[in-house]
Amino acid sequence: MAVGRRRTEWRHTMAENSRIAGFRNMTVDERRAAIADATELEAESFAQMDATAFAPEAAADLSENVIGVFSLPLGTATNFTINGTDVLVPMATEEASVIAAASNAARMARPQGGFSTSSTRPVMQAQIQLINVADPHAARTRILERQAEIIDLANAQDPKLVEVGGGVTGLEVRLVEARSETYLLVHLLVDVRDAMGANAVNTMAEAVSGTVAGIAEGEALLRILTNKADRRLARARAVFDRELLGGEEVIDNILRAFELAAADPYRAATHNKGIMNGVSAVVLATGNDTRAVEAGAHSHAVVDGRYTCLSRFEKNAAGDLVGTLEMPMPVGLVGGATKVHPAARAALQIAEVSTAQELAEIIVATGLAQNLAALRVLATEGVQRGHMSLHAKNLAASAGATADESAIIVARLIEEKTFRFDRVQALLTELRSGGAR
Incomplete structure (x- = not known):
């Protein structure tokens, strides 16, 4: 499928008709x-x-x-x-x-x-948090200068993923101003193909963290995917x-x-x-x-x-x-x-x-x-009408009503606008004694 474009055809083996009557x-x-x-x-x-x-x-x-x-x-x-x-x-x-x-x-x-x-494309991101970086703006530039080397190192961790068309597609570096210092965050953008991708991106992040920390002249702390999957x-x-x-x-x-x-x-x-x-x-x-x-x-x-x-x-x-x-x-x-x-x-x-x-x-x-x-x-109609009819059905089932008994009890509960378990029990007892119809 072309990236970002509407699929023109799906598998022909899918359901012939999802409109199944009754x-x-x-x-x-x-x-x-x-x-x-x-x-x-x-x-x-x-x-x-x-x-x-x-x-x-x-x-x-x-x-x-x-x-x-x-x-x-x-x-x-x-x-x-x-x-x-x-x-x-x-x-x-x-x-x-x-x-x-x-x-x-x-x-x-x-x-x-x-x-x-x-x-x-199914792109997930891994974050590497760099701390104790003396010159974060310059460090960002140094990392971007060597991004090809970092990407190659990351892809070497999962050659099978690269073989099927996935792997790291890019690298981004962000500066985040926090209370105690400015953190440098390196993002690996990874096409994970048909996987959810957490294991793949986490493995890559851990493998390259030492290299990027060395380039930044700082230390790597967190090395994990982000669940803000806004590239996927x-x-x-x-x-x-x-x-x-x-x-x-x-x-x-x-x-x-x-x-x-x-x-x-x-x-x-x-x-x-x-x-x-x-x-x-x-x-x-x-x-x-x-x-x-x-x-x-x-x-x-x-x-x-x-x-x-x-x-x-x-x-x-x-x-x-x-x-x-x-x-x-x-x-x-x-x-x-x-x-x-x-x-x-x-x-x-x-x-x-x-x-x-x-x-x-x-x-x-x-x-x-x-x-x-x-x-x-x-x-x-408002949400409660549908919810309460389903609730009535659940109450009847909890009381041990059969399908036929449940239909009668649910109708009575809706008519009475009473949705209590004790009322269900009373109706079921009455029904089985021949009273409720």
Whole structure:
């Protein structure tokens, strides 16, 4: 893919149609069969999603002091068309409304072609902090004079990465005025290809730190990547159909909600959390680092010293709503849980991505869909109606209600506007005695 340009074609093996009718009403086995039909996924792949597929012994290789395995529901968002190709999006989350909302927003984007995405090269940065430098301005110049030597030394640490087209692409030197002294910060810009890249850039930073410290005539202290991954951006754009959204008034209210998020950091924090509901669910499902992605996202939301919203919404000439989202997306397909965790491997098979950039673009498209869905709810019925109906369903399940009993109980709770566990227990007792209908 050309750097910074929209992808013109995706893998032809991706889902033939992500618009699976009645998907939410199917059983788990029926959903698996539908996904298998759409993606040609093997039956063995679904077995990898079961809780028992990831044994504590295997988990011990990923973490410390392991005593068990903690599971989250793994679902699939439907209706996504990205760059002209239908995609099924794996999402790991305990909140049912997240997947439903993303799927619904993706449906509203389909009439206008779905989501268009693009991304930059997968460049991560390592920082080397130099201390006790007597002449920081001159030291900066000395380091830049010898940058070719430093880059060669860094690339020698990972010849395989260089062989596949990655490696250090540049070097920058910054002066940071701190309380006690002026620190010299050397940034290695590393194309990490299909990895998240933390191990690669950290190794390079440590390997060259002695050389750059010697050139600066100072000492190297910190040698680690920065999670402000602003050289590794992914972008998504979509036009959401005016009629499917609910008309002009709904669009105008969505724009007012966006304007508040753009102007007020208190609202922006919740606005961006809505984006991350979708983003983190896909990042987690594919075995990537949710903490790194969230750190990069929220740091990217600070513009000129003020925290603001990551997405933008406008009305186009036809009166439809246009949404755009650009954010750092440091995710990979190799290393860590993406290769070790069986459910993460299965999730990547569902998404059918072949590069880390494709995965990044799918994730950002999902974040934009999630954001639009949340704004639409806030601009119309309010967030509590949907949340409380889902809460009622969870309460019924906690009380041991069957699917048929749950449907009756949820309807009663919504009618009564009472969402308490003791009321659920009373309704369940009444129902089983033949009273509640």
